[in-house]
Every structure is written in C-alpha cells, then in structure tokens.
Amino acid sequence: MINYKAVIEYDGTEFCGFQIQPEGLRTVQGEIVKVLSRIFDKETKIAYAGRTDTRVHAANQVINFKCGEELDLYKFKWSLNLLFPKDISVKFIEKVSDTFDSRRDAIWREYSYFVVNDNYQNVFLKRYSILVCRKLNLDLMIKACKAFIGKKDFTSFCSPSDDKKNKIREVFEFEIFKNESFGLSEIFVFKIKANSFLYNMVRIIVGTLLEIGKGVRDISTIEYAFKNNNRDLAGKIVEAKGLFLTGVGYK
Amino acid sequence: MINYKAVIEYDGTEFCGFQIQPEGLRTVQGEIVKVLSRIFDKETKIAYAGRTDTRVHAANQVINFKCGEELDLYKFKWSLNLLFPKDISVKFIEKVSDTFDSRRDAIWREYSYFVVNDNYQNVFLKRYSILVCRKLNLDLMIKACKAFIGKKDFTSFCSPSDDKKNKIREVFEFEIFKNESFGLSEIFVFKIKANSFLYNMVRIIVGTLLEIGKGVRDISTIEYAFKNNNRDLAGKIVEAKGLFLTGVGYK
Numbered sequence: 196m197i198n199y200k201a202v203i204e205y206d207g208t209e210f211c212g213f214q215i216q217p218e219g220l221r222t223v224q225g226e227i228v229k230v231l232s233r234i235f236d237k238e239t240k241i242a243y244a245g246r247t248d249t250r251v252h253a254a255n256q257v258i259n260f261k262c263g264e265e266l267d268l269y270k271f272k273w274s275l276n277l278l279f280p281k282d283i284s285v286k287f288i289e290k291v292s293d294t295f296d297s298r299r300d301a302i303w304r305e306y307s308y309f310v311v312n313d314n315y316q317n318v319f320l321k322r323y324s325i326l327v328c329r330k331l332n333l334d335l336m337i338k339a340c341k342a343f344i345g346k347k348d349f350t351s352f353c354s355p356s357d358d359k360k361n362k363i364r365e366v367f368e369f370e371i372f373k374n375e376s377f378g379l380s381e382i383f384v385f386k387i388k389a390n391s392f393l394y395n396m397v398r399i400i401v402g403t404l405l406e407i408g409k410g411v412r413d414i415s416t417i418e419y420a421f422k423n424n425n426r427d428l429a430g431k432i433v434e435a436k437g438l439f440l441t442g443v444g445y446k
Numbered sequence: 447m448i449n450y451k452a453v454i455e456y457d458g459t460e461f462c463g464f465q466i467q468p469e470g471l472r473t474v475q476g477e478i479v480k481v482l483s484r485i486f487d488k489e490t491k492i493a494y495a496g497r498t499d500t501r502v503h504a505a506n507q508v509i510n511f512k513c514g515e516e517l518d519l520y521k522f523k524w525s526l527n528l529l530f531p532k533d534i535s536v537k538f539i540e541k542v543s544d545t546f547d548s549r550r551d552a553i554w555r556e557y558s559y560f561v562v563n564d565n566y567q568n569v570f571l572k573r574y575s576i577l578v579c580r581k582l583n584l585d586l587m588i589k590a591c592k593a594f595i596g597k598k599d600f601t602s603f604c605s606p607s608d609d610k611k612n613k614i615r616e617v618f619e620f621e622i623f624k625n626e627s628f629g630l631s632e633i634f635v636f637k638i639k640a641n642s643f644l645y646n647m648v649r650i651i652v653g654t655l656l657e658i659g660k661g662v663r664d665i666s667t668i669e670y671a672f673k674n675n676n677r678d679l680a681g682k683i684v685e686a687k688g689l690f691l692t693g694v695g696y697k
Contacts, residue, residue: 206569252570254631276566284569315527318457318535319503323570376627380505 196261198295201275202287203227207252208322208436209282214246223247223283227258230278234271235262244297244443245304245392250435252323254307255286257443259297297443303367304392305442308385308401308433309376317380324382325437331383331408333371339407340369342417343387343400351420351429352400353393362424365390371404386441395432403430447512451542452526454478457533458503459573459687465497474498474534478509481529485522486513495548495694496555496643501686503574505558506537508694510548548694554618556693557648559636559684560627561656568631575633576688582634582659584622590658591620593668594638594651602671602680603651604644613675616641622655637692646683654681 203223211220215228224241231239244257268288275285309324311317312331317324343352346365353362368388376382385401403420406412412430420428454474462471466479475492482490495508519539526536560575562568563582568575594603597616604613619639627633636652654671657663663681671679 204569254570272566281572282569284566286566315523315535315537318455318533319505319574321532374626 196263196293197265198259198261198291198293199266200257200259200289200291200295200297201285203253203256203258204284204286205253205256206282206322207247207250210249212247212249212251213243213253213256223253223256226280226283230275231260231262233278234274235264242297242299244301245440247438247440248435251438251440252436253440255442256440257297257301259291259295300445301391301443302446303388303390303442303444304440305368305386305388305444306392306397307387307439307441308397309437309439310383310385310401310405311380312383313380320376320380320382322436323439325434327405327409329409331405332410333373333383333408335410335414336404336408337371339404339414339417340371340385342414342421344369347421348424349393349396350424351426352396352403353426354395354399354432355426357394359393362393364393364396388442397438398432398435399426399429401437402433405433406430447514447544448516449510449512449542449544449546450517451508451510451540451546451548452536453538454504454507454509455535455537456504456507457573458498458501460533461500463498463500463502464494464504464507474504474507477531477534481526482511482513484529485525486515493548493550495552496691498689498691499646499686502689502691503687504691506693507691508548508552510542510546551696552642552694553697554639554641554693554695555643555691556619556637556639556695557643558638558690558692559648559652560688560690561634561636561652562631563634564631571627571631571633573687574690576685578656578660580660582656583661584624584634584659586661586665587655587659588622590655590665590668591622591636593665593672595620598672599675600644600647601675602677603647603654604677605646605650605683606677608645610644613644615644615647639693648689649683649686650677650680652688653684656684657681 210223213223215224241258241260311324311326314328316326344366348362349364350362366389370386374384456474461474464474466475492509492511562575562577565579567577595617599613600615601613617640621637625635
C-alpha cells in the first residue's frame with residue numbers, strides 16, 4: 196500500500212463538521228471518503244490533522260490515505276477536484292512514507308479567526324467572519340494576547356465538555372493584525388499556533404480578547420483565569436463561522 | 447423632498463444584474479426599490495452610478511433617492527440592512543443637495559477584476575474570481591496595461607451590441623498587482639479607473655491582458671486593435687463573476 200498526503204481546503208458553512216457522523220449528516224470526511232472510495236472502487240479510510248466543528252473552515256487541512264496503486268498525482272488531483280463537491284478542494288498531493296500519519300505526526304496547528312469591525316455586515320465576508328460593531332482597541336488586544344503564549348493549563352479556555360485529562364497545551368505564536376480582504380475591506384485577523392488545541396479553545400480565547408478590545412474586560416482577568424482553572428472566568432465563545440484551520444506543521 | 451445618497455455593496459451571484467428587468471427577474475435595483483417603497487409606504491425610485499451585469503458584484507455602488515421625511519440616518523441604515531436580502535448591504539448614507547444625481551454627477555468609475563493563478567479552484571474565492579491555470583507573466587501585463595491609459599476610442603474593446611455612438615472613453619488609472627485575499631491565498635487584481643465604461647469593456651480588456659500574460663498574444667496587438675476599431679482584434683471576454691464595481695467618484 197502507498198501512503199498519500201493531501202492538503203485540503205473547505206468552506207465549512209454547509210457541513211456538520213469534519214468528522215463522519217453516525218446519523219449520516221453531511222460532513223467533510225464523509226464527502227472525501229465517498230469520492231476516494233468511488234475512485235479506488237473500495238472503501239478507503241482517511242486520517243486527518245485536526246477535527247473542525249460545524250461551520251468552521253479550513254484553508255490547509257492535512258489528510259492521508261493509503262491505496263494499492265501508484266497514482267499519477269497531477270491527473271489524480273484534477274479528478275478529485277472534479278468529483279469533490281463545490282465546497283471542498285484539494286490543493287496539493289504527495290507520496291509520503293508508509294508510517295506518516297497526518298494527525299499523530301503533526302507538531303503544530305495554526306488557526307486564524309476573522310473579525311469585521313464595522314457597523315454593517317459585509318456581504319462578501321459574512322460566511323467567513325463575525326461582525327463586531329463596537330470599536331476594537333487593536334493595541335490592547337495585541338498586548339493581551341501575549342498572556343496566552345507558552346506552555347499552560349488551558350482549562351479556563353476550553354469547553355467544559357472537553358474530556359481530555361491533560362489540559363496543558365503550548366501556544367508557540369499569537370499574532371493579531373489588520374488585513375485588507377482582497378482589497379475590498381479591512382478585517383482583523385487573530386492567528387494562533389500551538390502544538391494542539393482543546394475543544395473550543397480558539398473561539399474562547401478570541402472571545403476573551405474581543406471583550407478586552409471592546410473595553411468591557413480587564414487584561415488582568417486572563418492571568419486570573421489561568422490561575423483558577425474555571426471556564427466561567429474567561430470570555431464568551433465566538434461563532435464558529437469566523438474560524439479557519441490555516442496550517443499544520445510536520446517535522 | 448430630501449435627496450439621499452447611499453453606498454451599496456452586493457454579491458451579484460444570484461442577481462440578474464443591477465437594473466430592473468421587465469420580466470420580473472431578481473435584480474439589485476428591484477430588491478432595493480422594494481425595500482425603500484415598503485419603508486416609505488410609497489413607490490420610490492432610485493438613480494445609480496453604474497449598471498452591472500448578471501453575476502457582477504459591487505463593493506461601492508452609489509445610488510440616490512428622494513423622500514419627504516427627514517431621516518435618522520443611523521437608524522435608517524440599520525433598518526435597511528435588516529430588510530435587505532443577505533446579498534445586499536448598505537455601507538453609508540448621507541443627505542445631499544437636491545440636484546445631486548449619482549449617475550450624471552459621477553466623474554469616474556473604478557472596477558476591479560480578480561484572477562486566481564493556480565491549478566485548482568479556491569473554494570472561498572470561486573464566486574468572486576476566475577481561475578487561470580497557465581502561469582501569468584505579471585510584469586508583461588503591467589507593461590501592456592499602459593496602452594489602455596488615456597482618451598481613446600474603445601470600439602475594439604467593447605461589445606458590438608453597445609449602441610452608444612461615442613465610443614471614446616478616458617482611462618485615468620490602470621494597476622495590476624498581487625494581493626493576499628484575507629491572508630489565505632494570492633490573487634491578481636486588475637484595477638481600472640475611467641470617466642465611464644462601454645458595455646463589457648473591462649471584461650474584454652482583462653481578457654486581452656490575460657492572453658498577453660499567458661504568452662499567447664503579443665503586446666503590439668493592443669495598438670493594432672485601437673487603430674483598426676474592430677472587436678475581433680481584441681481578446682476573449684472573461685466571465686462576469688470576477689468583476690467588482692469598486693468605486694465611484696464625484697466632484
């Protein structure tokens with residue numbers, strides 16, 4: 196069997212998340228597996244770097260799968276993009292070693308969260324960002340985000356329903372900046388890179404920072420929340436639609 | 447009667463163009479007039495800066511309309527955005543002089559055309575750009591676009607069905623550059639500003655430049671086409687979905 200790694204992009208709006216659901220809801224994994232199984236004419240499983248929730252998007256999700264044939268990767272990529280639904284694309288495919296596993300071998304994941312700070316909802320960005328009307332203080336949010344960098348217990352910054360025992364994660368980088376979305380309008384980008392993330396972690400961290408940026412929460416509450424391991428001490432979770440899995444790194 | 451000017455944004459994908467169609471097809475003007483007439487409880491007409499075709503978008507279309515009431519513009523903008531369909535937003539409203547006319551008073555219009563130069567269709571940009579797989583030579587296209595600047599007869603670069611007698615237009619600025627679409631992928635932007643445009647003029651000019659960028663047309667053919675006033679001498683028209691009305695200027 197030959198092991199192939201692929202970088203996938205999807206618009207999460209019309210999916211019930213990445214992972215296959217037993218009830219037969221429309222999922223990204225479900226659609227990919229359906230197409231691969233059809234091409235190879237046998238049930239084909241995939242591994243993936245990060246599970247994304249309903250309405251969360253990915254610009255660079257990484258998957259891998261095994262198949263018995265040596266593939267012409269150029270033609271295969273075209274075939275996949277013809278057979279995938281309109282909201283999934285494959286960007287890149289390569290042959291990798293037998294032992295490569297897109298989930299287990301990932302050493303970092305990067306997520307980006309997009310916020311439009313205006314008094315109306317931009318029609319081009321509404322599927323991919325949230326609207327915040329109150330003026331955001333960018334400098335204050337940049338200052339505040341430093342508190343999340345490093346190896347920490349993120350119990351206060353994840354969903355209480357996350358049942359992983361170990362809540363320690365290491366955030367390597369965290370940047371907040373303004374960007375022009377294809378020259379049409381300004382958008383705030385929250386870009387965070389960590390070894391891995393707990394359930395809802397990015398959306399709770401961004402929610403906390405937005406409260407700071409709006410001036411309704413003090414920076415010091417972050418350290419207090421870290422010390423007391425209590426989800427209630429962090430900010431409100433923000434909507435899924437502004438979140439993108441933007442990168443996965445390997446050794 | 448008080449005259450109001452508004453800046454409007456719309457995703458053209460699900461509209462049969464801007465202008466009201468007699469057959470009752472879904473149009474941007476039709477939707478705006480419906481909402482205004484409902485709010486003012488009387489039939490309300492609008493003037494507009496530029497007519498856009500089916501599937502063409504606008505980031506900054508300008509309209510104006512008259513109404514008998516003094517409006518609270520802050521509240522009125524919120525009401526409009528609540529009543530407009532999801533693919534139209536109002537960005538800005540102001541009171542203007544009685545004589546202001548968004549079409550007649552416009553001294554320039556700016557359009558931008560978006561092209562993804564890759565070997566797969568980006569899922570986030572497919573409604574707003576076209577895909578060109580052959581590698582584009584940006585420097586060559588930048589050099590070529592200078593030939594369109596100035597006051598010229600654009601007969602070769604508009605639809606033969608444009609029945610305006612005077613085909614002379616003045617292009618003030620033309621820029622071609624690469625831009626990161628909200629940090630996720632690279633896009634080529636063709637940004638052109640003129641006093642006004644003939645029917646299909648931007649899409650035929652961009653089509654001609656793309657043929658030059660792909661290496662299948664020589665730069666000198668532009669001057670030849672200008673000299674001979676023949677549509678067949680210019681390039682193929684590109685799809686509507688990559689085109690945005692990005693600005694309108696007034697004195």
